[in-house]
Amino acid sequence: MSIQVKFFASLRETIGISETQVTSVSTAGDVWDSATNNSERPINVLVAVNLEYAQFDSLINDGDEVAFFPPVTGG
Amino acid sequence: MSIQVKFFASLRETIGISETQVTSVSTAGDVWDSATNNSERPINVLVAVNLEYAQFDSLINDGDEVAFFPPVTGG
């Protein structure tokens, strides 16, 4: 399987990558662990799967896009 | 004493006058009676004394302006 992973804003800068790919994951939490090399997950990180907000225990399918980002500050 | 009296909108048309003067009144209700020749007062008539909403038992002083009008429909 191939999962597209994206990081945004301060999280992108902290992690040091904006996009990567991972394989062999079952949940969004696994995606984080795999993409960040098991970095500690800040408590306020948000996750979206295929452009929709999701949970860290949400199941991931082949071809999904998973994005991690800090609290939003638009508007 | 001299009280300026005004009628607006549908009430102006019903009463048939837009401005008049009355004397010797003590309340806004007296102003209505005097200015309309004791016409029956429609239940929804509003009254303003010196540009502020008032009651029909509000006391009237010499020089006051008293206005009667139907429910407002602006905006």
Next chain:
Amino acid sequence: MSTHISLQAFDPWRAIAEHQQQSALDKQFGATASFVGTMRDFNDSANVSRMVLEHYPEMTQHYLEQLENQAQQKWELLDSLIIHRVGEITPADPIVLIACWSAHRRAALDACSWLIEELKHNAPFWKKESGQNGDRWVEKNTDGL
């Protein structure tokens, strides 16, 4: 704070832009909320082709200025603008504009919503509609729903 009664048609968006330019608000406000009420060509199903808006000029001005003062006391507004049309009005003409400026969004939004409700319920304006069924005074304002 500013209240205008307009005998002519007005462009609400241009009015907001011009008011903003003329005031010294630049770079201090973070939020602008506005409401524009426009004449529709139907009301209670009878076609309406024209409308005359009557008002009580001295009280209108006094009442609207009081409203703006009250809004300033209730919310942290940096500025507000009310324009209300009177006289002969045709469909699609703007009738009323309310605009509120504040540092943060809730003040502007809540004040704008409050101002239009107060104006609708109490400001001394009266609409007389002309349509295929002749002229008639609008009897009361709707609750906005």
Next chain:
Amino acid sequence: MSTHISLQAFDPWRAIAEHQQQSALDKQFGATASFVGTMRDFNDSANVSRMVLEHYPEMTQHYLEQLENQAQQKWELLDSLIIHRVGEITPADPIVLIACWSAHRRAALDACSWLIEELKHNAPFWKKESGQNGDRWVEKNTDGL
């Protein structure tokens, strides 16, 4: 319904006027409510001279269109428009515009208020401010008060 992400500065009042002209709304709507969020030159007391707005483009578009759909389901809206700026922003620049059109006032006012709250809480945009103390990511949005 329309959602735009704008890389350039935009004039919110002209955008509303143009949207209204292009749509077939004429004579049907009685109410327009709008909200404009503007960059202020101060935030948490540190002078801010510039800002960069980052977003998650695909999700932003998707999220804002969903919001407009939800608003249409919750209220009787005739139309809505959302414009959000991204990229480099300087003080006094408009950041976000929300406009709602309806027959009666409460739908437009309530939908507009709801849309800006939802957008502020959930739309994937992030602000990075530059000022005399260097650059910093804004950590969270205020509650609007």
